[in-house]
Amino acid sequence: MLPILFLLFLLISCTHASIPEICVANLKGPQTPAGYTCKDTTKVTVEDYVFAGLAKAGNTTNIIKAAVTPGFVGQFPGLNGLGLSLARLDLAHGGVIPFHTHPGASEVLIVLRGAITAGFVSSANTVYLKRLRKGDAMAFPQGLLHFQLNSGKSHAIAVVSFSSPDPGLQITDFALFANNLPSALIEEATFLDDAQVKKLKGVLGGTG
Ligand SMILES: *[C@@H]1O[C@H](CO)[C@@H](O)[C@H](O)[C@H]1NC(C)=O
Numbered sequence: 001m002l003p004i005l006f007l008l009f010l011l012i013s014c015t016h017a018s019i020p021e022i023c024v025a026n027l028k029g030p031q032t033p034a035g036y037t038c039k040d041t042t043k044v045t046v047e048d049y050v051f052a053g054l055a056k057a058g059n060t061t062n063i064i065k066a067a068v069t070p071g072f073v074g075q076f077p078g079l080n081g082l083g084l085s086l087a088r089l090d091l092a093h094g095g096v097i098p099f100h101t102h103p104g105a106s107e108v109l110i111v112l113r114g115a116i117t118a119g120f121v122s123s124a125n126t127v128y129l130k131r132l133r134k135g136d137a138m139a140f141p142q143g144l145l146h147f148q149l150n151s152g153k154s155h156a157i158a159v160v161s162f163s164s165p166d167p168g169l170q171i172t173d174f175a176l177f178a179n180n181l182p183s184a185l186i187e188e189a190t191f192l193d194d195a196q197v198k199k200l201k202g203v204l205g206g207t208g
Pocket residue numbers: 059060061062
């Protein structure tokens with residue numbers, strides 16, 4: 001009789017140990033690969049589920065003439081555990097989001113204004129390239145190198161959506177040239193010449 005009661009108890013506790021549907025990120029707590037712990041539910045408001053950041057143009061006065069305004073879990077705590085997030089892209093005339101990857105998410109981009117040429121490269125080194133116009137959408141598979149550049153005559157705007165609340169962003173040029181890895185090693189590891197490596201380090205803030 002006792003083992004049966006114990007099994008019954010286990011069954012009931014498992015049924016109740018489901019993931020809570022309301023789990024707004026407690027941004028003061030630790031972040032783990034599984035997300036943040038839940039903020040006290042009595043303190044959760046609709047504002048945790050609303051993000052106003054996409055309405056405002058990002059500052060494109062920079063070397064890439066572009067800006068990414070993230071609506072990731074850090075800015076939009078209601079996304080914790082929901083498996084999605086957003087960002088706004090602003091590309092001034094001549095602007096580019098250089099080759100980059102999101103280690104944690106696939107991406108869908110929707111052009112809201114202007115024309116954007118976007119592409120990604122598969123693991124087999126096949127290039128998938130398209131000039132997108134207002135209203136067009138394009139998907140970028142998780143982890144693959146991709147870029148977006150303004151191929152129109154005016155400011156371009158896009159909204160991107162990710163399959164993770166925290167997709168991550170690694171821009172290849174910054175990873176290679178905005179750190180203190182000795183130039184000689186970078187030259188050996190990339191086949192680029194010394195002048196090019198030093199020039200890019202100078203522009204992007206690397207040393208060594
Ligand atoms: C945009 O960024 C540039 C460079 O950092 C800065 O000088 C400028 O004041 C910024 N503009 C606005 C409107 O914040």
